Amino acid sequence: MNRNRAFTLTVLVLGLAYLVAPLVFVVVNSFNDSGYGAWPPPGWSLRWYQRLSEQEGFGQAALASLGIAAVAALGAVAAGTAAAVSLTRFRYPGRKLVESVLLAPLIVPKVAIGLGAFILFLQAGFYGSGTALVGLHLVLLLPFAVNIIGGALVRIPTVYEQAARDLGAGPVRAFVSATLPQLRRSLLASYLLCFMISFDEVDATVFVISPDQLTLPVSMYQYLQRYQDPTLAALSTILIGATFAVVALVMATAGASALSGLHGGKGRTK
Template identity: 50%
Template sequence: MLRRHRSAYLLAAPSLVVLAAVFVGAMLTLLEYSFHEYVPGGADIPGTLATWAEFLTSGYHWGVVAETVRLGLFSTVVAALVGYPTALALHRIRRPGWRYAGLFVIFAPLLTSVVARTYGWELVLGDSGLLNGVLGGLGLGPVELLYQRSAVVIALVHILLPFMVFPILSSLGQLDPALDEAAGDLGAGALRRFVKVTLPLTAPGLLAGAQLVFALSISSFATPSLLGGGRVNVLATDIYDNVNNVDWPLAAVSSYALLILAVVALAIFGWLQRRTARAEQGGVTAAGAASRGVRGWGVWLALVYAFVLLPLAIIVVNSFSSVSFGTWPPPGFSTKWYANLFEQDGLGEAAMLSLQVALIATVITVAIGTAVATALVRYRMPGRSVIQSLVLSPTVVPKVAFGFAGFIFLHRLGLFGGTAGLVATHVVIMLPFVVIVLTAALMRADATLEAAAKDLGAAPFRAFRLATLPQVRPALIAAALFAFVVSFDEVDMTVFLLAPDQNTLPVWMFVYMQKYQDPTLAALSTLLIGAALIVAGLVALLLLRSGILATKKGNNE
């Protein structure tokens, strides 16, 4: 037993070392720096509560907190109103192929650049954009949406819709069909059955989706910054502004305020989920709910697909515009913006740095993530829950807060501006996603094959390589692809970690969008969208082969 525990700890050790050295070290450094005070002129006074007092007694900062909460609530409510019927419609599709095609449409934009998606909505919602063009033609416009909270909410719902749909879809798949049938036999109509049976039993999935959307929306930086136009001031943009103003202590306090807000939200959603779990106890008497056919839901799905794909399609069309400003429809056709794209200074270097960081970070993350996932699934050692909580803890901390924490931490270590610091921080934010995917795959893998290999004399590593690795290889590749995309597209954290002479591709796009409005960015975004769709198809195929997205036969008939 002691030997098994030692093996488990050795497997978990690389991940724990990285998290302790980088994640915990950075967050503790940020906490210590929040007790400094910045004095104009460059002075820095340590060991004081003055900055906390300034934040807590300032009406402006409380207004920023309130705007952050409002943005999170509006985004969550709208995402739920769109996401629940979308999940219900997808669940009712009988043919698995059509269902996975729908999931592909919902999921694919998540793999495109966040700056590209934001740029697409700027083209749609701008004064000369598609929406105002249509409204003007109908005699109803124009309306001012860009640089308002509504524009930010629309873009965040577009970006975060998959995080609402997938948990609800999972809950719908676990429904006991006998309950709905019994309610129908007792005379309950469709609406009453939904309110009394379906909605309460799928509340855990709805709450899980709401928790994800709220947490991600309050910590979003790029979208409020680009579409808010300085009018939508939230904690994430406030942190960035304070860093630019060299008031690092105030940025540290704002970072912890955002973290506290995220933790409070997590606690509230956790309490709601526990209440829901107690209310729904009683067990399942049959297989998961069978699909009943789309019927009238096809129109709804068509509208949602249009909402998801519209900004991406507008980007592609605008990349061939003949004019240097966003207008709809484009007055002419031209490929000059693709030529202009490859003449941009620093673009090649930014792309190469993004590729370098993403590739190295992905290799490291998959290696240590596989090891710790194996330890968590195959071993029952003391402290397992603590290790699991630590591995998943980076998902709780907003990336803007961790990015600024890494900025201070790397400065103190003398690693700021180097590739090593970028790779280390990217590994931290990628690790939870890799572990989640691989844990699910390892739980489905047949452990007896590896045990049999060991009984026949194979060493532990050889037994894992020959017996378990082939079973989880599709999930392993999918996790690697997903980790690569997360790293390659990272903006919110990376924007703090780059020296003045450095740029990753997403940060280059972010800076370009702040300065210019010509379709050069549309040309680059079109190329990235094409690459992302290919990656999304590969990820979906590999997840299907791994069994993670598999459904029981009864659910598809």
């Protein structure tokens, strides 16, 4: 038993090291003194962070990405919740077809989705608008929201909603008052995942974005086509640090919430 645990722990550590190694490389390369990212670094410098501060386009693109990701993730969670309820709580003709359509963006290449969105938005007159970007991202994010929230709904018994219905609540009020509070962690996890996916999306975005309204990933892609210096490594290091900070904050908040709930339960028990 101890050997199995040691083997499992070793595999997990090696797997984690394999995943983290590229991030370490990016962080180290952001302090590289070489202008073309020589490895190992011949010296250390902060000039790429200074050069990053001189790039005005990145700041505007980051704000655009934050706004699009925030709205698209919120829409995906709302639509994903409704779709998950429909798929897990009801049986109706065509249910499998609806599920297949909702999950299709996980299978269809993003390039194909982006090309289709380009043709659709161009004919509808929405090409290059924020509405087009949010709509495209919403389609790409919906499968993730449906999977996470649907998986949580399956584990929640319907007895709570039935009790609320017996007390006179309608179906919507019963769900909001009895089931929705139990989904708060799944909703938060779904929103954060959708936000990060939307913020990082580039494959389909390049088809529907206008030259004067760039998101951060597209702006980074265009910069990489012109320059090969470690400026993007400096920007990536900042994004990595921000991601770790957000994850730590969420974990701390969730831990504090669980701890307060535990103490509250003990107090009620007494």
